[in-house]
Amino acid sequence: MIDTGKAFCTANKQFMNGIRDLAQYSCKDTLVETNLTKFSDTLQEMINYHNILFDQIQRSIKTQLQTFVKEDIRKFKDAKKQFEKVSEEKENALVKNAQVQRNKQHEVEEATNILTATRKCFRHIALDYVLQINVLQSKRRAEILKSMLSFMYAHLAFFHQGYDLFSELEPYMKELGAQLDQLAVDAAKEKRDMEQKHSTIQQKDYSSDDTKLEYNVDAANGIVMEGYLFKRASNAFKTWNRRWFSIQNNQLVYQKKFKDNPTVVVEDLRLCTVKHCEDIERRFCFEVVSPTKSCMLQADSEKLRQAWIKAVQTSIATAYREKGDESEKQEKKSSPSTGSLESGSETKEKLLKGESALQRVQCIPGNAACCDCGLADPRWASINLGITLCIECSGIHRSLGVHFSKVRSLTLDSWEPELLKLMCELGNDVINRIYEAKLEKMGVKKPQSGSQRQEKEAYIRAKYVERKFVEKQAASVPLPEPGTKVLPPSQEEKRHSVPEKSLLAGEQGAASPKVRSSDSGIQPSTDDSREHLASTISANSLYEPEGDKQESPVFCDSKQPSPGLQLYQAAFEKNLPHMAEALAHGAEVNWVNVEENKATPLIQAVRGGSLVTCEFLLQNGANVNIRDMKGRGPLHHATVLGHTGQVCLFLKRGANQHATDEDGKDPLSIAVEAANADIVTLLRLARMNEEMRESEGLYGQPGDEIYQDIFRDFSQMASNNPEKLNRFQQSDSQKS
Missing domain, CATH: 1.20.1270.60 (Arfaptin homology (AH) domain/BAR domain)
Structure with a gap:
C-alpha cells in the first residue's frame, strides 16, 4: 500500500x-x-x-x-x-x-x-x-x-x-x-x-474572388500587411512558389509554413523600391528591388497588387519618418540575418542538451536557486544575463523583451557549447552583486518564491529594466594625452559627434555584401561617441603575437571610467563580470573608441582571444558587422589573428564575409595569404553554402547537413578543445 x-x-x-x-x-x-x-x-x-x-x-x-x-x-x-x-x-x-x-x-x-x-x-x-x-x-x-x-x-x-x-x-x-x-x-x-x-457571407457573390487586404502602419502587433503571394525563385528554373508574406518592423518577410521562422527578403525597406511588372507573362506581378537583389512577386488580383504596392510604399515613407528606438535597432542588428547558419530546426545531436546542461549550470555559485525569488532547482535561464530562473520568473523575464532578457530552458532546449560556457562564467551571485547592490540601502524587500506574481513582476522590472538597485557609477572624465591640445566644449563635442548621414551610410554598407570600406563602419550615437579614451592596446601592436602584446597606458583621472570604456577594456581582459557591470551602468554594447580606430568592444574581445566574451557581447546586442576606421570588422580581426573559433562563431551569427577593408581585402583573401587552412575552409564553406541557398531560393534555411556538421565540430573544438585549433599559430612559431 x-x-x-x-x-x-x-x-x-x-x-x-x-x-x-x-x-x-x-x-x-x-x-x-x-x-x-x-x-x-x-x-x-x-x-x-x-x-x-x-x-x-x-x-x-x-x-x-x-x-x-x-x-x-x-x-x-x-x-x-x-x-x-x-x-x-x-x-x-x-x-x-x-x-x-x-x-x-x-x-x-x-x-x-x-x-x-x-x-x-x-x-x-x-x-x-x-x-x-x-x-x-x-x-x-x-x-x-x-x-x-x-x-x-x-x-x-x-x-x-x-x-x-x-x-x-x-x-x-x-x-x-x-x-x-x-x-x-x-x-x-x-x-x-x-x-x-x-x-450572410454565403449569400454574397464571390465569382471575382477579389478580397482587398487593408494595411495599417500603426498596427499593434507591428504587422502592416500580410497575405499570400507567389514568389519567383532565383534559381535557373525560375519556379513560382506560394508563400505567406508580411510587412513588419520595416522589413519584408515570408514563411513557407505557419510555424517556420520568417525569412527576410528586404532587411530595411528604406533601401528598396517597388514597381509594377508588365513585361512578363504572368499577371498581377510587381517587383521589390533592394541594393543587393530583387524579388519578383505575384498577387491574386489587380486590386491585391495595388494594395501590396501601396503598403510597401507607405512603409518606406513611415520608416524614413520614424526615428526608432535605438535599443530595438541594436537588437535587430544583432539578430541572425538570412545568411545565418542557425535555424529553429536544430538537430537533436547538435548541442549539449538536457540534464548535462542543467547540472553544469546549477553548479555555479548561487545558481541552485532562482536569481529573483530564491525558488530551489530552477530549470530556466536568461542567456544574455547569465542567470538561472524558476518557471514563473522566466515568464516575467520573457515579457520584458529580448533586448532585456533572452530566456531558454535548461532541460528542453539545446545548448551551444560557447553559450553553455558563457552561463558558467557568470551566475546568480555575480549578477545579483551588480543588480542588487543598493537593495539593502533602499530597504527594498526581495520577493520570495511564494510571493504574488504582481510583486515579482514589479521587482524584476525595477531590477533589470529600470535598474533601480544598481550602484550609481561615479562620473568619468578622460584625461588628454601629453601634448594634446584641449578643445573648448563646443569643439570637443563637434569633434566626437557623428553626422546622421554617416550613420545612414554605415547601415547601407552593412546591408550590401560587396560594399567598399568607405561605405561601411556604423557609427555610435552622439552620446556614446563622446566616451573615448586610449585603449589598452595600441594601434601599432594590433596584430602582434598575443604573447608579445603590451597594454598601452590609459590616461584618466582617479574616477571610474565611463561605462562604454569599462566595457571596452573588460572585453579585452576577458572579464565577464566587469562587462556585465558596465552594461548595467548603461554602456552601449556597440560603443566606439574614436581614439583607437573606432574599435568596438566586440573587436576588443577578438583581440583578447576569448570566444565566450564575443558570445556575451553578441547575446547582448553587439553588431557583428560594425567595422573600424580601417574597414575591418570582427570577422576581419579574427581572421588576421588566426582565431578559428571566433571566425566560426561570427559566421554562425551572420557576419558579412564579403566586406573588404581599406586595402580591398576580404576575410577569405586574408586567410589565404596567411595559409590558415582551418579558417579558409570555414569561409569557403560558408560562401558556398550561401550561394547554394540563394540559387535555390532557400533563404533562412540552415543549409547542407555536411556543412552544419563541420561547423558543429569547429564549435565543439573551440569551446572544449581550443588547443586543437592552435595548429596555425604553432606552425608559424616553429617556422620562425
Missing part, C-alpha cells in the same frame, strides 16, 4: 507539473493562467499532505509491527523450543524409570533422581513458556491496536488538512463557476453571431 501510494504521489506530481506548464503556455489568457496556477498550488499542497500521510503510516504500522515480529515473537519461539526440548527429556526420563528392574537397586535410584530433576526443570520451563505466551498475547493486542490508532489519526489529520485547504479554495471555485457560466453564455451568443455572419 505504501509503495503504491508513493507511486500515486509521483504520478500526481507529474500531472501537477503539466498543469503548471499549461498555465505558463496560457500566459496571454489571464483567467486561464491565474486559475491553473492557483489549482496547481493546491494540488501541490495535497501531494505534500499525501507524503506526510505515507511517512506516518510507515512509522506507525510497518516499523512497529516489524519490530514486534522480529523481536517479541522471536523470544517466544526461543522459549517454545526450550519447552519442547525439556518435554522430550521428561518423556525419556519417565520411560527409562519405568524400564528399570526391581532387583537392580543402583539403577533404580539413578533413574529416580534423573526423573526428579527432569520434572523440576520441566516445571520451571513450563512456567516461563506460559509467561511468554501471556506476555505475547497482551503485547499483540496493544501493538496492533496502538498501530491502528496511530494509522487512523494520520488519516484524520490528512482529511482535516485537505478539508481546510479546499474550504479556503471553495469561494474562489464558486466565483470561477459563475464566470464560466457567463463565458458559456457569451460563447453561445458569439456562436449565433458567427453563424449569422456565415449565412
